Amino acid sequence: MELGAFDSSRDLDAAKRVWKEVGWVRSIGEAGWLADFLDGSDCMVARVDGEAECVVVCANGSIRYEEFPDNATDLSMCAVTAVTTSHVARRLGAARRLTALSLAEQAQSGAEVARLGMFDQGFYDTVGFGTGNYVNRFMFDPSQLKVTHPFRAPKRLTKDDWSLMRGAMIARKRGHGSCVVLPEGFSKGEIQHMESPFGLGYFDGSGGELTHFIWGEAEAENGPYSVEWIAYQTTDQLFELLGLIRSLGDQVYSVHMQEPAELQFQDLIDKPFRNERSRRGSKFETYQSVFATEQLRILNLQSCIEKTRLQIEDIRFNLVLDDPVRDFVSDDHNWQGISGDYIVTLGESSLAESGNSPNLPTLSASVGAFSRMWFGIRDASSLALTDTLDAPIDLLEDLDRGIRLPTANSGWEF
Ligand SMILES: CC(C)(COP(=O)(O)OP(=O)(O)OC[C@H]1O[C@@H](n2cnc3c(N)ncnc32)[C@H](O)[C@@H]1OP(=O)(O)O)[C@@H](O)C(=O)NCCC(=O)NCCS
Structure with missing residues (x-):
């Protein structure tokens, strides 16, 4: 097995095949966004018989360490954005060795902290990672959001607005543990690969910049919808977005979203237990799930x-x-x-x-x-x-x- 830097002309097709085999795309043709996703990131591959069979991707960024809002430090972060091994190279130690090698390279280039989303607990502990805190995720009926905040008609966002959304994510309100992922290709790739996206936002910046928005997947006419990206610079803007999500409730029966950092989201849901019990097992079930996934x-x-x-x-x-x-x-x-x-x-x-x-x-x-x-x-x-x-x-x-x-x-x- 040969470990080395990803070479687009040599390894891109093999990387697409790996993405297909791990089920991250349904066909190799669908993996067209992968070149964008890798652009600007540091990618390492393990080649077996000359073919890339394991791919590890790291993007540079920052993570905030914040005791109080006026006592915040941004640390240089290596975001491990992909670890994938094809079906023909499993259990050869490729993923672990390549992840370790990537961490060494990132540390030598000045990264102070590494962070990732795990597929399961245990694997990344072997290269020194520790589990993060619980994250609350809600599936809720938007019509049952107890938000009275007024909202204005938003502007529609499309995949072509990936750069504007990236800018708003970087400029968003941030607290302890908040991350920024810098390579443009990461944002472009992530946004391009969504199948049925929807995006709504407001351009309230002094120069007309996008200040607050939601971006996600709209699975079917009545949902579920999932909010994958959300950014705001003030809590007023957050409530305007929540009011906007509530307005979708005339048509959409369930929305999936991560709890915003500054709220106990359950406070904003009307009769959460009645809803959870009466919709259990339905396509539009409502629930709260809590896992540490990072x-x-x-x-x-x-x-x-x-x-x-x-x-x-x-x-x-x-x-x-x-x-x-x-x-x-x-x-x-x-x-x-x-x-x-x-x-x-x-x-x-x-x-x-x-x-x-x-x-x-x-x-x-x-x-x-x-x-x-x-x-x-x-x-x-x-x-x-x-x-x-x-x-x-x-x-x-x-x-x-x-x-x-x-x-x-x-x-x-x-
Ligand atoms: C996860 C994945 C990258 C591992 O690839 P791999 O090259 O086979 O991994 P390695 O050979 O380096 O390591 C396998 C070892 O990890 C162990 N392992 C796997 N999951 C584990 C877990 N949750 N806890 C502890 N150990 C685990 C295996 O038992 C094996 O142990 P062994 O070396 O004692 O046999 C591969 O299964 C994959 O691509 N999965 C699909 C995509 C994915 O989920 N990627 C992770 C994104 S966060």
């Missing part, structure tokens, strides 16, 4: 800790960090994961230095578990119960009290 990991510990500003008294400890990715990165890379012994200070000015002090308590953790704690996914005491993280009780309690972050919400799925 994972993240630190790629550059020193840099992530240095950019962490917590308004607490300093917490100092030894950190013994274990990074399983080292088993899958070849020796010729400078970055071999972030296993090691560190002295960490968390506070208004934070620091991670190599070393070990006999006078400090010690936290031992996998990089996935430590990333979860640092990002505020779960507190240290909770992670000590279910993940690979251990420390004396006093240190666990200090960390529980010290790291109190809002619920992370990526707001841009990949």
